[in-house]
Amino acid sequence: MNSTTGKKLIISGVTDLDLASTLDCGQAFRWIEQEDGSFSGVAWDRAVNVKLDGGTLTIEGADESDLAYFRNYFDLDTDYSKIKDILSAHPSLKTAIDYAPGIRILRQNNWEALSTFIITQNNNIKRIKGIVERLCTELGEPLGNGKHAYPTIERLNSATLADLEPLRAGFRARYLLDCAKKVSTGTVDLDVIPKLGTEAARAVLMTILGVGEKVADCALLFGFYRIEYCPMDVWMKRVMAEMLPDGFPDYALPYAGIAQQYLFHYARGNL
DNA sequence: AACCAGGCGCATA
DNA sequence: TATGCGCATGGT
Numbered sequence: 001m002n003s004t005t006g007k008k009l010i011i012s013g014v015t016d017l018d019l020a021s022t023l024d025c026g027q028a029f030r031w032i033e034q035e036d037g038s039f040s041g042v043a044w045d046r047a048v049n050v051k052l053d054g055g056t057l058t059i060e061g062a063d064e065s066d067l068a069y070f071r072n073y074f075d076l077d078t079d080y081s082k083i084k085d086i087l088s089a090h091p092s093l094k095t096a097i098d099y100a101p102g103i104r105i106l107r108q109n110n111w112e113a114l115s116t117f118i119i120t121q122n123n124n125i126k127r128i129k130g131i132v133e134r135l136c137t138e139l140g141e142p143l144g145n146g147k148h149a150y151p152t153i154e155r156l157n158s159a160t161l162a163d164l165e166p167l168r169a170g171f172r173a174r175y176l177l178d179c180a181k182k183v184s185t186g187t188v189d190l191d192v193i194p195k196l197g198t199e200a201a202r203a204v205l206m207t208i209l210g211v212g213e214k215v216a217d218c219a220l221l222f223g224f225y226r227i228e229y230c231p232m233d234v235w236m237k238r239v240m241a242e243m244l245p246d247g248f249p250d251y252a253l254p255y256a257g258i259a260q261q262y263l264f265h266y267a268r269g270n271l
Numbered sequence: 272a273a274c275c276a277g278g279c280g281c282a283t284a
Numbered sequence: 285t286a287t288g289c290g291c292a293t294g295g296t
Contacts, residue, residue: 122275122276210280
């Protein structure tokens with residue numbers, strides 16, 4: 001298959017990771033499961049195939065020089081066992097964690113996360129993936145083998161509504177353009193967001209058309225690794241009402257975003 | 272053939 | 285602050 005380049009990066013000693021529940025649970029939209037259980041996809045501008053055997057992660061298309069990037073992307077330097085122990089003090093959280101203990105929060109590019117979550121509103125995961133893929137095909141840098149990087153801020157900002165027609169994104173197309181405009185002009189400064197407090201960071205993102213509280217929280221959790229944010233979508237409202245009617249216990253609040261991923265995945269599988 | 276999808280903007284009170 | 289409605293598109 002990939003015999004011309006054949007780059008390969010191997011990371012051993014990986015724990016608390018399951019590729020299926022991490023890459024296909026609605027936090028990233030560019031990964032496709034292969035028949036052998038590996039995943040092919042593009043993380044920002046790196047097209048790779050990822051496979052996990054026991055505790056060994058094999059990344060085709062990357063090499064040793066990409067080690068730091070992928071350790072970071074898969075959040076391998078965070079101790080999830082410890083976080084799961086803390087959260088598991090509540091029986092409902094323990095139930096959700098036991099259902100899919102290998103979920104991790106990916107450290108994605110903040111621009112990619114922000115703009116793709118604009119696409120998720122009033123939409124379903126299957127169609128979201130299609131729109132994102134067409135967005136990359138239309139505006140992303142070619143990476144070879146027909147794959148494309150996620151479009152840069154400037155490239156999307158230079159596009160017109162007509163350029164976005166092939167995406168079939170519907171009413172969300174103009175939201176994408178507004179997002180690119182505000183980010184590229186600095187009205188929304190992605191480098192400043194990490195320095196802002198909970199309410200301020202959310203408020204800045206919500207100045208973008210098509211970004212309400214839920215999309216803002218998704219961008220902050222998945223794009224900025226602000227794990228205190230807990231995006232509340234229909235599934236989360238369902239599972240919270242059912243399993244945590246009194247809300248999160250205090251000790252869970254600093255990890256509410258991580259708890260959210262376990263609960264979201266549990267809800268989709270069981271409610 | 273209606274109804275829904277990891278919501279949001281806008282109008283109205 | 286709190287409702288309610290329309291929204292592009294595609295799947296069931």
